Amino acid sequence: MFRRVAIIGGGAAGATLLSELLERPVAQPLHLDWYTGGGTPGRGVAYGTRSERHILNVRAASMGMFASRPGGFLEYMQQRDPSISGTDFLPRCWYGDYLEAETASALARAKSRGHDVRIVPHEVDAMVPENDGVTLFQGESTTRVEAAVLALGALSPRPLPGVDEAALASGRYVTLPWPLLDDAKPDTQAHNVLLIGLGLTAVDVVLELAAKWPNAHFTALSRHGLLPEVHHSSASLPYEDSAELVETMRDAPDIRTWIHVLRESIAHSDDWRSVIDSLRPHTSSLWQLLPHADRARFLRHARWAWERARHRMAPQVAASIKALEKEGRLQRLRGHMHGVALTDRGVQMTFVPAGEATEHTFDADLIIQSTGLETDVRRTKHTLLQQLMTNGHIRSDPFGLGIDATPEGRLLHNGRAWPRLFAIGSMLRGTLWESTAMPEIRQQARQLADQLLAD
Known part of the structure; x- marks a missing residue:
């Protein structure tokens, strides 16, 4: 077992792994270094919001922190308010x-x-990862640990191509x-706000600013112009033919075949929600x-439709x-953004509407990029990831979805897996695809704790 472990990342994934390690009975005490990066340990960006307008898109009964206690969040909330239901x-x-x-x-408990x-x-x-340990550098300090885990969550978004420096x-x-939403003050001006992207992040932005800026008008541009799908008000019954x-x-790992059988099942x-939800425990293994070509085909043509159906809005x-x-x-x-420039009146977006070939312009007071999770390590400005990439200690997965790794979370370099360097959560999207929500993260934390503490 590894007795001295570093966890890098202060969000939900890091907190879940830390707690999972501390829950286990071990023969000797552990030494855990948790690099939280500032902020409140455990909350991270995803749960750092203080606004009650930002709603989970998973029902309360399924959001427990531990794989052994999936109902833990519901139990916690019912202590505060017994009227809360698991379907809320x-x-x-x-x-x-x-x-x-x-x-x-x-x-x-750890202290005791x-x-x-x-x-x-x-x-x-x-x-610097090596076969017998990992050396960490933080400021003037150097620390040697037996194993390290990257629990970094999503990366800071990069501006889209075509946005000028001005x-x-x-x-x-x-x-x-998120900082804009936290700091926004009530304002009665008739702000004209443009959002690029129309997923769950855009929904959160619109709801928060619409409440604080009652006279603001919002326009959202996306490739298909469609909002995320909506959860049913009550939980769906399990899809009875899910095993089949x-x-x-x-038996047929081919994206065209999969789309065909999914459409048949939904019909x-x-x-349809029960069909999509029945795949969730199996998505990563599927x-x-x-094959590489089919993953690429899915990302090009079907990803947007899958994410609309999979990541739904609360009613x-x-x-x-x-x-x-x-x-x-x-x-x-509906359309494609080509560029953004600063003008005397604000900012102007150049875009091509869907089905047209001519560029149009759109003037706004404020443009907010809300294109979803950023996990591409190839162009990130994250200091640690830049260093690990530059020195060849890690590599991107083939599609720029995260860090290349084994399904167990061991990071790869030169075709081999590091024995003492791991990742959990969003950085494993390229390997597991389904790797960003708490039901998956808590399972990863449980399995990773098993690896770290194994004899």
């Missing part, structure tokens, strides 16, 4: 409270059991919306069966968005 979609900030409480409890946990509220600047410098083009569907897909089901969120559209405060556009 609750605010993300409440889930952040739960993560904080569970992490604090794990740390308290003799474990040494060092919380370092800074980033790791550099890292627009970025002006602050009128925003790549990371999964077996059929395993013969009472609720993804690994797909109350969909109702609020529908109301804004009915009031005329939210408009959706």
